[in-house]
Amino acid sequence: MKWKTETPPRSAEFLLRILLPEREKHDLLGDYAEYYREISDRQGRFIAGFWYGMQIVIIIPKTIWNSTKWSLVMIRNYLKIVLRNIIRHKIYYSLNILGLGLDMAFLIFTLIFTSLQFGFDGFHENADHIFSVVKVNRAANNTQVHSAILPFPMLPAMIEDFPEIENGTRYIPVGRKIVRANDKILYEDQIRYVDPSFLSMFSFKMIKGNPSTSLSEPFSAVISREAAIKYFGNANPIGKTLSIDNQTDVIVHGILDEPPEYSSIHYNILVSFSTISSQSPEIENWETEKCMVMLQLNNKNSREIFEKKLPVFVSKHYSADNNYLKQLYLHPLTDFHLNSMHIDSFLNCQLPTACYIFYAISFVLLIIACFNFVNLATAKSITRMREIGIRAVVGAKRQQLISQFLSESIIVSLLSVPAAIIIYEMFLLPYFAAIIGVPKDLYSLVNNSFVFSKIILTSILLGVLAGFYPAFTSSKLKVCEVLKNNSRHGTGGTRIRKVLIVSQFVASIIAIVMTFMFREQREYLLNMDLGYDRENVIVLNTSSRMNSGYDIFRGQLLKYENIVSVSASSGLASRWNPEDQVIPEGRDKNEAVTMNTYGVNTDFIESLKLQVLNGRGFSRNFQDENSFLINEKAATALEWEDPIGKTLRIGEREGTIVGVVKDFNIKELFWDIIPTVLFIESVNLNYFYIRVLDRENTATINQIRASWEECFPDYPFVHSWLVDEFTEQNGAIYGIQGIFALIGFITGFYSLFGIIGLSIYSVLRRSKEIGIRKVFGASSARILRTFYTEYFVLFGLSCIIAFPITHFFTEKFLALAWASTTDIKLEVFAFVYLLLLVIVSLSVLFQTLKAANTNPVDTLKYE
Amino acid sequence: MKLLSQREEHVMLAIWALKEGAYLVAIKKYLSNILGKNWTLAAIHTPLRRLEDLGYLESFLGEATAVRGGRAKRIYRITKSGLEILTEYKKITEALWANFPGFSLG
Numbered sequence: 010m011k012w013k014t015e016t017p018p019r020s021a022e023f024l025l026r027i028l029l030p031e032r033e034k035h036d037l038l039g040d041y042a043e044y045y046r047e048i049s050d051r052q053g054r055f056i057a058g059f060w061y062g063m064q065i066v067i068i069i070p071k072t073i074w075n076s077t078k079w080s081l082v083m084i085r086n087y088l089k090i091v092l093r094n095i096i097r098h099k100i101y102y103s104l105n106i107l108g109l110g111l112d113m114a115f116l117i118f119t120l121i122f123t124s125l126q127f128g129f130d131g132f133h134e135n136a137d138h139i140f141s142v143v144k145v146n147r148a149a150n151n152t153q154v155h156s157a158i159l160p161f162p163m164l165p166a167m168i169e170d171f172p173e174i175e176n177g178t179r180y181i182p183v184g185r186k187i188v189r190a191n192d193k194i195l196y197e198d199q200i201r202y203v204d205p206s207f208l209s210m211f212s213f214k215m216i217k218g219n220p221s222t223s224l225s226e227p228f229s230a231v232i233s234r235e236a237a238i239k240y241f242g243n244a245n246p247i248g249k250t251l252s253i254d255n256q257t258d259v260i261v262h263g264i265l266d267e268p269p270e271y272s273s274i275h276y277n278i279l280v281s282f283s284t285i286s287s288q289s290p291e292i293e294n295w296e297t298e299k300c301m302v303m304l305q306l307n308n309k310n311s312r313e314i315f316e317k318k319l320p321v322f323v324s325k326h327y328s329a330d331n332n333y334l335k336q337l338y339l340h341p342l343t344d345f346h347l348n349s350m351h352i353d354s355f356l357n358c359q360l361p362t363a364c365y366i367f368y369a370i371s372f373v374l375l376i377i378a379c380f381n382f383v384n385l386a387t388a389k390s391i392t393r394m395r396e397i398g399i400r401a402v403v404g405a406k407r408q409q410l411i412s413q414f415l416s417e418s419i420i421v422s423l424l425s426v427p428a429a430i431i432i433y434e435m436f437l438l439p440y441f442a443a444i445i446g447v448p449k450d451l452y453s454l455v456n457n458s459f460v461f462s463k464i465i466l467t468s469i470l471l472g473v474l475a476g477f478y479p480a481f482t483s484s485k486l487k488v489c490e491v492l493k494n495n496s497r498h499g500t501g502g503t504r505i506r507k508v509l510i511v512s513q514f515v516a517s518i519i520a521i522v523m524t525f526m527f528r529e530q531r532e533y534l535l536n537m538d539l540g541y542d543r544e545n546v547i548v549l550n551t552s553s554r555m556n557s558g559y560d561i562f563r564g565q566l567l568k569y570e571n572i573v574s575v576s577a578s579s580g581l582a583s584r585w586n587p588e589d590q591v592i593p594e595g596r597d598k599n600e601a602v603t604m605n606t607y608g609v610n611t612d613f614i615e616s617l618k619l620q621v622l623n624g625r626g627f628s629r630n631f632q633d634e635n636s637f638l639i640n641e642k643a644a645t646a647l648e649w650e651d652p653i654g655k656t657l658r659i660g661e662r663e664g665t666i667v668g669v670v671k672d673f674n675i676k677e678l679f680w681d682i683i684p685t686v687l688f689i690e691s692v693n694l695n696y697f698y699i700r701v702l703d704r705e706n707t708a709t710i711n712q713i714r715a716s717w718e719e720c721f722p723d724y725p726f727v728h729s730w731l732v733d734e735f736t737e738q739n740g741a742i743y744g745i746q747g748i749f750a751l752i753g754f755i756t757g758f759y760s761l762f763g764i765i766g767l768s769i770y771s772v773l774r775r776s777k778e779i780g781i782r783k784v785f786g787a788s789s790a791r792i793l794r795t796f797y798t799e800y801f802v803l804f805g806l807s808c809i810i811a812f813p814i815t816h817f818f819t820e821k822f823l824a825l826a827w828a829s830t831t832d833i834k835l836e837v838f839a840f841v842y843l844l845l846l847v848i849v850s851l852s853v854l855f856q857t858l859k860a861a862n863t864n865p866v867d868t869l870k871y872e
Numbered sequence: 873m874k875l876l877s878q879r880e881e882h883v884m885l886a887i888w889a890l891k892e893g894a895y896l897v898a899i900k901k902y903l904s905n906i907l908g909k910n911w912t913l914a915a916i917h918t919p920l921r922r923l924e925d926l927g928y929l930e931s932f933l934g935e936a937t938a939v940r941g942g943r944a945k946r947i948y949r950i951t952k953s954g955l956e957i958l959t960e961y962k963k964i965t966e967a968l969w970a971n972f973p974g975f976s977l978g
Contacts, residue, residue: 039943040896
C-alpha cells in the first residue's frame, strides 16, 4: 500500500477543499493529489508537501476575490429587496426603525452620561498623578473613619520629606461667607483657600493674570469669570478689592475660567493660602485639622514608593501613643467623583450606582427591541413565503437565505442609527435637560463623537441578534409546502412570539407602574408628617457674626401681629444632618451613641412646632446653656427609665437632659430618623426662622426687610419659605419619575407594536377560518370576540406575571432611595392595567374589525 | 471570432492530441514535454476555464483512480465551435507562416 503514504497531508487537503470553487472541487483535488504523488515519487515527499502548500497560498487571493465579488452582487440584490419592502410597507418599517431608534437614543444618552461620570476630573493634564492625602482615624467601637481634612503643616512637612512630590496645595473649602465688592454685598458659598501651585497643578484655564504669581502674595485672590460678572459687572476686576466677612480684604489678581461641569473641584473665589498664615496662629499646629492636601507626584508610578514611606512619616510627626490617627494613604484624583463615599464629606462625590442603572436599563431596552424585531419579522415573513420559495427553487442555499435575512435586519437596524441621532438631539436631550437638568451642549452629540462608532457597532450586533431567529425559521421551510400555499407554517413560531409579547408587556407594566408609584411616593414625601410644621416659616440666611444684633431684631419683629416666633439654628432644617458621638452619663467612650446633634437657639422648638412629650422645651426662664433635649429614639437608645436630669457629653460639651421631644426629621428624606439631641448654640447661627400666621400677607416681608436693614446694614437680605426649600430638596424624585416615564413609554410602545403585529399575523393566518365561520352564520361581533379572547388571555397573563415582579422591584427601589416609603397601592396597578387594556383593545381593533367584516367570498373563492 | 492566446491554443491542441485522456495533469505533462517548460497546474487550469466558458471546450467526469485519492478526473473535449476555431486558426497560422522558408541553422 505504498500510495497511501503518498497522499497529500489531510489537513492541507482539507484547507484546499474549503478554498476551491464548489463546481470543480473534487476533480481538482484529484488532480492535485495525482501531481503530488508524481512530485513525491521524483523529488521526495518534502518537496511535494512544499509544493502542495504553495498551491494553497496561491489560491487564497483568488478565492477571496471570488467570494466577495459574488456576495457583493447578492448584497446589492438584498439591499434592493429591502428598499422595495420598506417602500411597500412604510408603516411597518418606519415603526420598527422608530422603535429601534428610541432605544438607541437612550443608549446614546447612557453612553454620554457614563463616559462623563467615569471620566470625571480626567480633563486635568496631570490627572493620573494628582492625589489627595487621606487619613484613617480610629473611632468609637473600633470603627475606622476616613477623612481628607488634615492639619496645615502636613503639606510643608511632606514636601520636605518626599522628593517624589512635584507640586502640592492645600485646599480649604470654607462655609458661606459674606463678600462685599464696592456696593454689592452677597453671600458666597464657594470660597477656597489654596496654595499658589493650585493653578499650575490643575488645568483650569487662566483668562487674565499670571498663574505663577497671582496667588503667591497674602491677601490676593483669583476669581471665576462668573464671580467677576457677579461682583464687578463689566468692569475690569483686576486690582479691585473684595471684602470677605467684613474682615479680610483681598485684591483680585486674576480671572479663571469656570470649572467644567465634570469637575470635582469648584470655586468662585480662590484666596491665597498665605492670607490665612499671616493671620492665624494655627498654621504650625498639628492638632487643628482644616484643609485638604493635594499632591502632584512626579509620575504615577511614584505612588507605591510614596505610600511605602508614609508610615515613617506618620511616626515622625505623630507621637506613637496617639490614639486616633492610624494611617495615611493617597487617593487618586480620578477616583474623587465615583469612589470616595467611604471618605467623610469628600467634595461632591457620589456612588456609581446611577451609571450601572443606566447601563442595565439600556441593556434591557435593547433586549426588548430584539424581541420586537423577532416578533415583527416572523409576522412579516408570512407575506414573504413566496419570495423565499422562489429563491429556494432557483437555487438559493439555506445559508444564502439566512444571510439574506440577516443582512436585511442589519440594514434596518443601521437605518435606525440616523433615526436615533435625530430622536436624541430633538427629543431625548431636551427631555433629559428638563427633568434632570443635564447641560445641553455638554451632552450634545457634536461634543461626543466617540458615540457614533459605538452605536453603529451596537446596531450591527442588534441586527445580527434580532435577525437570527427569523432567518433560521424562515429558511427552514419546505419549498413545496410554501409554494403550494399551504398555510400551516409558523405555528411553532407563534408560541415563542406569544412568550415574547408577554415579556414585553411585563416590562412595560413594570416601568409604567413604577412611574406612577414614584408619583405616589413624591406626593407622600411632600405631605408627610415629619414631626415639625414647615408651613408659614420664613428662612433668612445669616452669618455667625450677626449675633450681637439678634435680640434687637427679634424684639422688633415680634411686635408685628403676623409674626409669631423668631429663632435661629446653625443648619437649615430640611437638609441638616450633623452627626456626632454622644457619650451618656456613666458610660465610657466605647459605648458612645451616634446621634444627630442640632445646635439651635431657645425658640427653635416653638418656631418649628416640635412637640415636647416629657419634661420641658428650652426656655428663656431657665439657664439653658447646658441643657439638652432628646427625641424619642434617643430616649429608647439610651435605655434610661427616666432620661430627664441625666447628663450627656458631646465632644467638649456636657449638659443635662431637660426634655424629650417627639421624633422629627429635618434631614434629606433618604435618611431615617436616628437618636437626636438638641443643644443651645449661641455662636454659630446661620439661619433665622420666622413663623408667621398668614403667608399671604406680603407686608410682613417688607417689615422684616426694614428691620433687617436697620439691625444688620452690612449684610445681604436673602429670604425663602421653609416649605419651598423642603420641596426643592425633595423634588429630585421628579427626575427619576421622568426617566421611568420614558422607559414606560418605550416599552409600552414596543408591546403595543408587538400585539399589533400579532393581530396582523393571526388575521392573515385565520382568514379562511373567519370566512367559514361567517358562512355558517357567525356575526362580526362573535368573530371579534374570538380574536379578542386571544389578546386578552395574553394581556391577562402578563398582568398576573407582572404583579409580583413589579411589587418586589418597586418596594426595593423605594426602600433603597428613601427611608420612609408609601405603601404599594393596588389602585395604581388597577389604573395601569385598565389604561393598557383600553390601549390594547383600541390598537388591535382596526385589524380585527377589518377581518370580521370581510366578505367570506373574498377569502374562500379559491376553495 | 474571439482571438485565442498562445497558451490557449496550445492547450486546445494538447486536448486534441490526448483524445479521451485529456485531463488536467495529462495536459500539463504533454505540454511540458513538448515545450520543455514546467508549467504549474494553475497555469493550465486558467485557460481551461476560460475556453470552457467561451464554449470551445466541454468537460465531463471520468473514472477515478487510487492515486487521485479516489476522485474522478475531469476530462476535457473540444466542442464543435472549438473545432471550427481551431481550423480557422490553422488557416491563419499557415497563411502567416507561408512565406517563411525555414532555415537549417545547424
